[in-house]
Every structure is written in structure tokens, then in C-alpha cells.
């Protein structure tokens with residue numbers, strides 16, 4: 328759709344009516360940061376509003392599947408959302424935490440390479456601290472944040488240099504909202520995450536909402552599942568913000584304005 332185009336009301340009914348009509352056959356999948364929880368200066372201070380938690384809990388009672396897909400580790404994602412009964416795909420799909428399970432399953436495709444990114448940073452050509460990059464250790468994924476750095480532009484420039492060096496070292500750099508993530512190649516991805524979650528029996532309709540570049544992988548996979556016949560209905564919701572990556576609005580079936588807009592849509596689905 329066109330960037331900035333507003334969708335609501337009739338568009339919701341036309342696109343998502345089939346999910347409301349057959350909730351047991353339907354899945355609601357959502358990114359967390361920037362989609363359910365407003366972006367805050369430091370990721371550890373993020374919170375999912377009580378109203379969003381209530382809407383997801385209500386949906387989970389009626390829908391075939393409600394799942395959260397996040398770049399956070401799966402257990403951290405579940406703690407943030409606060410609902411043990413949902414499914415969680417964490418670390419951009421490298422971890423899958425099913426309802427009520429104590430520990431996530433790790434993606435076997437990166438087995439033995441879990442320390443590659445941490446080892447790269449340990450030997451990276453220059454210190455991170457001087458550039459204002461804040462490191463977050465997510466096991467196989469090492470995240471470098473520059474939100475709130477004294478000089479965000481300089482910190483981002485340093486991140487770009489590191490991304491090039493990491494690529495040469497055989498790692499995969501991925502970009503998000505003021506964050507660079509370094510990870511082993513292959514495996515995971517929000518595309519793999521949605522495919523794993525949607526393997527649930529009896530689900531053939533799905534909506535996915537996200538605000539960032541990595542969510543576009545989920546959008547693409549959802550459409551492939553529809554083209555392959557595994558899904559009858561696939562709806563991609565772009566959660567817009569001033570930091571939205573290029574392509575988000577164009578690749579969305581409908582857009583909402585920030586986490587408040589997605590919450591309104593979740594409530595409409597539950598209603």
C-alpha cells in the first residue's frame with residue numbers, strides 16, 4: 328500500500344473479518360517492542376501496557392493461536408508480556424518457547440556456533456565503549472545499541488564499520504531501530520519464527536503485526552505460506568512510527584499508528 332495511507336473501519340472488516348468469523352482457525356502474531364510496547368530510551372525499561380496484555384489474554388481464549396515474535400530472548404519476552412499461556416519466538420526466531428514450557432527450544436541450525444558473535448566482539452579492532460555503543464549479550468546474538476548515545480551519529484557510523492568487519496568474519500549483521508545485531512549465519516529469522524508457530528494444527532488464517540525491518544521477513548513468509556496453500560488468509564499489519572524502515576508501509580496490507588493503533592485493532596479482533 329502507499330506510504331502513509333490510513334486504513335481503518337471497512338478495511339479492518341474486509342481484511343480481518345475472516346479471522347473474527349473463525350477464531351479457532353486463526354492466529355494472532357505480534358512483535359513486541361515498538362508494536363505492543365512503546366519504544367523507550369533503554370530497552371530494559373520497556374513495558375507492555377495492561378490494556379494490551381488484557382486484549383491478548385482475551386484473544387487467547389478464543390483464537391487458535393496467539394504468539395509473540397521478538398528480538399528479545401524468549402523468556403525475557405514472556406516476562407515482559409506477562410502471559411505464560413501464549414507462544415513466544417525469541418531472539419528473532421532462534422528460540423521457541425511454547426505455552427507453559429519452562430525453557431525455550433534452541434534452533435538446531437546454529438548449534439556449535441552460539442559463541443561466534445561474542446568471540447568476534449571480544450577481538451573486534453577497537454573498543455565499543457569509546458563510540459557510545461551499548462552492548463547487549465543475547466547469547467548467539469550480540470546487539471549493539473546507540474539509542475541515547477552522546478553522539479548517535481558517530482556511534483551509528485562505528486556500528487557500520489563493525490558490521491562490515493563482522494560480515495568479513497562470517498557473521499550476519501542485521502539492522503533494527505538504532506541497533507545492529509551480529510549473529511551466526513543461517514537459522515532463525517522472524518520468517519522461520521512465524522512458520523514454526525503457524526505449524527499448529529488447524530490454523531489457516533493469520534495476522535502478523537510489526538514495526539521494524541526484521542518484521543518484513545515475517546511478512547514475506549506469511550505471504551509465501553498463503554501462496555503455498557498453508558494459509559487461506561494472511562494479513563500483514565505495519566505499525567508506523569517516525570523511525571519506520573523504508574518498505575514497511577508498502578509491504579503492509581494495512582497500517583496502524585504506533586502501539587496504540589495496534590491495541591485498538593487487537594481489541595476490535597477480540598470484540
Ligand SMILES: [Mg+2]
Nearest residue numbers: 358360361539
Ligand atoms: Mg519491534
